[in-house]
Amino acid sequence: MEQDTKSYATPLLESPPSGTASRLQTLGNIIVSIVGTGVLGLPFAFRIAGWLAGSLGVAIVGLASYYCMLLLVLCREKLAADGSPVEAKTYGDLGYRSYGTFGRYLSEFLILIAQSGGSVAYLVFIGQNLQSIFQTHSLAFTSYILLLVPIEIGLSWIGSLSALAPFSIFADICNILAMGIVVKEDIQQAVEGEFSFEQRTAFTSNLGGLPFAGGMAVFCFEGFGMTLALENSMQDRAKFPRLLAQTFGGITLVYMLFGFSGYMAYGDETRDIVTLNLPRNWSSLAVQVGLCLGLVFTFPIMVHPINEIVEVKLKRIKYFYRQNRDSNDSLTRLGKIGIYISRAVVVAVLAILASCVPAFGVFASFVGSTVCALISFVLPATFHLKLFGSSLHLWQKALDSIVLFCGLFFAVYGTYNTIVGV
Structure with missing residues (x-):
């Protein structure tokens, strides 16, 4: 039974070759996996929460995300030490080893929804720019x-x-350029004396805005499902936790400084995508065009896990698959046509959903508050408690329980506030 379940498991994220990545390569992969378009919505989150509350929120989310990533690594090491016949390579594998078929389906369903949300956010971002x-x-x-x-x-x-992977790096470079321009605008306004700290809110009086900003912060720490693949790809896996801590510390600090700078630069005029605040000159327009181009070519990478799940279901249809399943080209002509059609339908459905989204900031916060909170905090803590059980110290159980219940509360309350409106 276990072998049959494994054979139909969906590889949601393709792992790099095991044990081949250097420290520098792993560092680059972590940055590319985590940093995404959500960072350009942070100044808006700071406007909603206040610069002090926003900074604290990003720091807490960054620390909690790092801790939960370590829990996933510890869970896989626990299974390996126990001599598990099935290696946990994906999030779904951990779900299966923790709670059986239900755990796999739940984990993969949440990642599917998260990928769909991220893909829709890409389209909204491109459309608004x-x-x-x-x-x-x-x-x-x-x-x-x-x-x-x-x-x-x-x-x-x-x-x-x-063939499309370099465009993901290109999009991140454009992200960095956009952040640099925003910081330059902030410094310029500070030098010209156009704002003061008294004109900017440190802590919002609207407490409902805090979960909204928190959802945006969670959305910014993308690529949580890549944790096991990144750790598995590193040559010296024992050094992965330390490298992850250093990288997360740097990214979190950059996020805090950028959110602070963007809000200080534009104040109450800060848009949900801060590039929309940039002056209409050649450098700003070039960065916006570059961002759009990068995301246009990166979109298929975001959609790939969705296509994988759909295509696994299609390949079970007997008319789509040749009898000789050992063949390298096992799909029938009808099967190939079906896959092309399914991919077109997936893109069309995501585009229709994106056209109904009111704004990037609201949608990003909604995705962060719901599925991202469950994937990033609730499931890792649940897996850790289940797999380690009584071997955990009391303080470890308490910490996992706090992360678990805070994640659930944040998901429910943050979702309510996003839907009702800040």
């Missing part, structure tokens, strides 16, 4: 998203993800 860039054309936000559909369908049909 394109609308800002081409203001004179008077096209609606929805029109820009629908124009992307044929392009994204064509890109989703590309067989090799490695």
Whole structure:
């Protein structure tokens, strides 16, 4: 039974070759996996929560995310030490080893929803920036998203993800450039004396804004499902926790400084995507265009785990699969057509959902408050408590329980506040 379940497991995230990545390569992979478009929404989160509350919130989320990533690594090491016949390579594997088939389905379902949310956020981000860039054309936000559909369908049909991987790095470079321009604007306004700390809120009087900002902060720490793949790819896996701590510390500090700088620069005028606040000059427009191009080519990578799950179901249909399953080309012609159609349908559905999203900030906070909170905090703590059981010290059980219940509370309360409105 265990072997059958494993054979149908969906590899949600492709692991790099085991034990081949150097320290520097692993560092780069961690940064690319974690840092995403959500960082450009942090100044808006600081506007909602206040610069002091926002800074503390990002620090707490960063620390909690790091701790829960370590829990996943510890759970896999525990299974390996116990001589588990099935190696835990993915989040779904840990779910299966903890709670059986239900645990696998729940873990993979949440990652599927999170990937869908991230993909929709990409489309919303691109659409809002394109609308800002081409203001004179008077096209609606929805029109820009629908124009992307044929392009994204064509890109989703590309067989090799490695051909698109450099664009993910390119998008991160554009993120850094955008952050640099925002910081420059902040320094310029500080020098010119156009704002003071008294004009900026340190801690919001609207407590409902704190979960909203927290959801945005959780959304910023992307790539949680890549933890096991990153650790497995490193040559010296014993050094992974220390490297992860150093990287997380640096990323968290950068997030805090950027959120602070963006809010200080634009105050109550801060938009949900801070690039929309940038002046319309060649450098700002170039960064916005670069961000859009990078995300257009990175979108198929975000959608890939969704396609994998759908295609595993399709390949079970007998008309889609040849009788000789050992063949390298086991799909029938009808099966190949079905996969092309399914990928097109996935892109179209995500585009329709994106066209219904009111704003990037609200949606990012909603995704962060719901599935991201469950994946990042609730499930790791639950797996750790289940797999280690009575061997844990009282303080470890207490800490895991605090993370678990805070994650659940944050998910429920944050979702309510996002839906009701800040």
